[in-house]
Amino acid sequence: MEDFVLSFEDFTVGRRFPLGPMAMPREAVIAFAEEFDAQPMHLDEEAGKASLLGGLAASGWHTNAAVMRMMFESYIGHSTSQGSPGIDHLAWKRPVMAGDTLSGHSIVQESRPLKSRPGLGIVRFRNEIENQSGELVCLSEFSVIFRMRDESRGAA
Amino acid sequence: MRMIELYPIGQRIVLGDLLFTPEDIVRFASQFDPQPFHMDAEKARDTMFGGLCASGWHTCAGWMKMMVAFHKAEARRFAAEGIAPPRMGPSPGFNDLKWLKPVFAGDTVTYSQTPLTSRASQSRPGLIINTGLAEGVNQKGEPVLRFESSVIEYA
Numbered sequence: 083m084e085d086f087v088l089s090f091e092d093f094t095v096g097r098r099f100p101l102g103p104m105a106m107p108r109e110a111v112i113a114f115a116e117e118f119d120a121q122p123m124h125l126d127e128e129a130g131k132a133s134l135l136g137g138l139a140a141s142g143w144h145t146n147a148a149v150m151r152m153m154f155e156s157y158i159g160h161s162t163s164q165g166s167p168g169i170d171h172l173a174w175k176r177p178v179m180a181g182d183t184l185s186g187h188s189i190v191q192e193s194r195p196l197k198s199r200p201g202l203g204i205v206r207f208r209n210e211i212e213n214q215s216g217e218l219v220c221l222s223e224f225s226v227i228f229r230m231r232d233e234s235r236g237a238a
Numbered sequence: 239m240r241m242i243e244l245y246p247i248g249q250r251i252v253l254g255d256l257l258f259t260p261e262d263i264v265r266f267a268s269q270f271d272p273q274p275f276h277m278d279a280e281k282a283r284d285t286m287f288g289g290l291c292a293s294g295w296h297t298c299a300g301w302m303k304m305m306v307a308f309h310k311a312e313a314r315r316f317a318a319e320g321i322a323p324p325r326m327g328p329s330p331g332f333n334d335l336k337w338l339k340p341v342f343a344g345d346t347v348t349y350s351q352t353p354l355t356s357r358a359s360q361s362r363p364g365l366i367i368n369t370g371l372a373e374g375v376n377q378k379g380e381p382v383l384r385f386e387s388s389v390i391e392y393a
Binding site (some may be wrong): 143 | 266269270271272273275285286287293294295298299300302303306310327328329330331332333334335336337340385390
């Protein structure tokens with residue numbers, strides 16, 4: 083397994099990690115909305131049609147959580163990730179409709195060691211997420227902290 | 239009425255409290271963010287966090303949950319008081335989101351929202367873009383989450 087672990091050093095500028103595909107089925111859209119974002123356009127087809135979204139659409143926070151899962155499967159889940167300090171900006175460019183399938187890329191923008199925390203480095207990514215028609219649905223830029231390779235082997 | 243008339247710029251609105259139980263943390267993480275520090279208290283000890291803590295996306299979803307609950311209560315108040323409710327639309331996104339401290343199992347987060355700006359959309363006539371400072375503070379008074387939210391309002 084160790085060979086598959088991605089450390090800070092592996093996140094070189096320009097490297098692209100494919101995301102998805104991941105389906106956003108109707109039941110999942112409604113279940114997420116019932117717990118966290120119970121607005122009519124995320125719960126009901128007719129209410130969605132009457133809104134700016136044009137149909138039953140996923141909560142933007144559901145889309146973000148689904149993208150997190152795609153990132154986990156692509157690289158975070160076999161990396162030395164120590165979590166994220168935050169998101170510089172995120173834009174929901176287009177609604178994610180119930181039944182859509184999401185895919186995309188995480189692209190490394192920048193990477194530097196953390197001076198304050200030896201053995202750790204911070205990587206800035208850009209996420210480009212699209213639907214099954216190739217339409218951009220979400221753009222974001224954010225950072226993740228990773229352990230460096232020597233540190234991770236020392237801890238193993 | 240417009241949002242800006244109902245909720246003045248700079249005036250903080252307390253939305254409500256949300257308890258993050260270990261069960262809720264693990265349930266959210268299993269579905270969306272199964273990193274060891276969100277899944278297992280033992281494994282979390284060896285990480286930067288030092289204990290089981292909620293996915294940052296879970297703490298954001300908690301803000302949305304409290305926001306929706308607040309506006310539902312407000313809709314009832316408007317109906318009772320004969321106030322025309324603001325016509326709110328979807329959000330175009332957010333900026334400068336910071337997970338300032340981990341939200342650990344057993345923490346209670348108090349969420350709030352402070353209106354920052356309200357302006358007519360340049361690209362879409364008839365729409366207003368409202369921005370606000372979204373915040374979450376734990377039971378010790380420590381800020382755990384902060385971001386600049388935005389939401390569309392129909393003029």
